Amino acid sequence: MRGFTTALYVLFFCFFCQTASAQEDTSYLKALYDRVLDFNSIKADSVLFYADYIDREAKKLDFNKGAVLSLRLKGIYQEFREEYDSAINYYYQALEQARVLKKNEYEAAALSDLAMAYNNIDQPQKARDFFKEAFQVSIQRKEASSIFTNSSNLGSIYNRLGYPDSALFYLEQAESVAQKYNLHIDLHSVYNNIGNAWFHKKQWDKALHFFKLNYSANIANNDREMLWYDCLNIGDVYIEKKNFDSARKYIDLSFDMAKSQGSKKKEADVHLLYSKYYSVRGDYKSAYKHFTDWHTLDTALVNQRTLHTVAELQEKYNLKQKEQQNKMLGLEIARQKLEKRNILFMALGIAALAVSAFISLLLIRRKNNLLKKQNELIQKQNGKLARLNAEKNSLISVVSHDLNGPFTSIKMWSQILLSDVSNFTADQKKALYRIQSSADNGELLIRDILYIEKEEIKHHTLNLEQLDVNAFLDDIVNMYQPQAQQKEISILYTAGNEPVILISDRHLISRICENLLSNAIKFTPRGKKVLVSLLDTTDEIHIKVEDEGVGIAKEDIPYLFSKYRKISSMPTEGEYSTGLGLSIVKRLVEELNGKILCESEPGKGSLFTVILQK
Known part of the structure; x- marks a missing residue:
């Protein structure tokens, strides 16, 4: 009935808009579309009704934007019904129509819809890609509110993917846009995500600052729904800071709020944080109890039928307990009358305990x-x-x-x-x-x-000898000068006056340096430089190879030394690359009990540092 009443109201609104204009005017369809966007899942059937209505009327009036509006509403309807495959199909059609019409405002909306749908089906990587496209469109449109929304969404997605640095970049950009253009937008979600990003980076004080900003604002607004999230986040930070009194205070507050709001989901989340709190404190018995409570609540929330069954079992158990109490009362009265009968009942109780213990032993053995x-x-x-x-x-x-x-x-x-x-x-x-x-x-x-x-490294017998690393690097650099000159690249290395002595395997160090220099030349454009340097400390030496090449994306760096894993960066002139060189370098360095580090930024080159113990 609620959807039917709304339908009558909006139809009246449409009829009024049509009759108010003497000529055929399509603006009422756009006004109707904007109104339907505010509908929630309770009005899902009304969303589909108006999607079909807009499609029919647009065809009659030759309104070319009508298809985009109708397709998007149909996607929203399917998403309300959690039919995400169908929703995504409609959103793709809406995106195609928007691009045909070259209407970037509808293109941005379709891209955001696709991103949210993919996020809902647990595909955050695809959601990130579509949010990035939507962000670029909002930049082209120079619309501050759209830039804010997409920056905030990207920050949230990068948090979920475990890239807190990227999350902070977009979230801080969203905050900056809101302040610069004086947007009247609630920044609580942004601050919450910034706090989560700092939490992922283990910067507890910074995370606490943003969580408490939200806490103070929600206290002022008496928003108990959001206060629950704030208390949970603040309690988690205090656990990490080992400030257990404060942690317990905020966890207790969040539990009280969950109880007062009647939310079993929130209670379950609090039990999980209690479990972490007691585990960090070393009270594993209490930690296990709260973990069990969380699992019980969480499982019940997932399956309401199971919850109903558990409630019935609990009721039967309570009834049985009452019957047992009545029986015990009768036995007590009987004991006063007949002592012999009491002895018999005691014997039966002992026998029952013995049987119970035997059954328990059987169950343990079976387990x-x-x-x-x-x-x-x-x-x-x-x-x-x-x-x-x-x-x-x-x-x-x-x-x-x-x-x-x-x-x-x-x-x-x-x-x-x-x-x-x-x-x-x-x-x-x-x-x-x-x-x-x-x-x-x-x-x-x-x-x-x-x-x-x-694994030839493991079968390689180390041939240790005393090396002057200064002279050794000078020879390696000279060996690669002809290859560099073919690309008009300068390899610069200034050997020190004093020898730097290292006892190691010349063959393995040679292979390490050759691979790094070869890669630097491959990934550096013509006319640029490759810098080789040596740092001598008390306990170790650092061999550095730095180029002015194409650089490496942040998301590729964790996989840089993986076997058979090729990154997105490509050699500047199509040179051949197997994708195995850096994997070999890493194993060679580890065989020498050393380590290798990489610092890079796309378009600004890369720096590889090999650290070897003296």
Whole structure:
């Protein structure tokens, strides 16, 4: 009835708008669309009704924007019904229509809708990509409120993805836009997300500052709904700061608010924080109790039918308890009358306890046997995985080794052909050089795969000797000067006057430096520089290779040293890259008991630092 009443009201509104104008005017359709956007899920059927109505009327009036408005409302209707596949399909159609019309305000809305839908089906990466597109459109439109909204959404998504630095960038931008343009927008959500970002970065005091900003504002507004979130967040920060009295104060406040609001979901969340609080304090018994309470509430919330069943069982249990109490009262009266009967009842009680203890022992033994079988199954699976991994490594080794022969043969014949090129045309010579280059690249890839998969480092016996790292680096740099000069790149290294002595394996250090220098040249444009430097400290040396190349995206850095993982950055002139070089460098450095660090920013180059103990 509620949706029907609303439908009649809006139809009256539409009729009034149509009759108020003597000519065909489509503005009433846009006004109707704006009004329907304020509907909630309770009015889902009305949203679909007006989506169809706008579509029909727009066709009659040849209103080309009507399709975009109708498609978006249909997507919202499907999202209200949690039919996210259908919702996403409608949003994609709305996006396509908006781009055909070249209406960026509708394009931004469709992109945001897609982002929210993907976020709701637990695909935050796709949500981030669409929010980024929506953000770029809002920048083009120069609309402050849209820039604020998309910046805030991006900050929230990056928090969820575990990238607090990126989250802070967009959230602080949202705060700056709101203040600069004096937008009358509630910043509580932004401050809450900024606090969460600092929490992820373990900057407890900064996180606490933003959580308390929200707390003070919500106290002033008497917003108990939001105060619950504030108390929960503040309590969590105090746990991390080991300020247990303050932590307990805010956790208790959040629990009282959850109880007063009648929210079982909020109670469950508080129990989970209680569990963390007691665990950090070393009171594992209390931690386990609250974890059990959380699990019970959370499971009940997920399955209301289970909740109903549990309530029925509890009622039966209470009834049984009352019956038991009445029985015990009768037994007590009977005991006063018949002492012999009392002795019999005592004997029966002892027997019942014995049976209960026996059953408990059987259950414990059964549980232990089940755990033992599960462990045996896990061990079998691990063994199977180990065998499969060994077979994989063996297959890679065999294939790589067998491929080495054909590549060697190709190189040999190409070299024979290149020994006398007087009878070849320019294109034929170019083809021969390409054949030889491809064979070289193939051999390089096979060598790196064999090196990674056969773990040759672990079979390499360290050949320790005393090295002057100053002179050693000077030789390596000179060796790579011709390669750098081909790209008009300057490799700069100034050797110190004093020798820097290190006892290590010359071969392994040479491979480390060669890989880093080769990469720096590949990823640096013409006319730029590569800087090599050496820092000598009391206990260790730092070998630094810095370039002015394309740089590396922040999200790629955690995977930089992974095997077979190629990052988004590409060599500047299409040079060949196997994607294994940095993985090999990392293993070589670890074999020497050292570590390697990377600092980079897209468009500003990269700095690799190898740290070796003296």
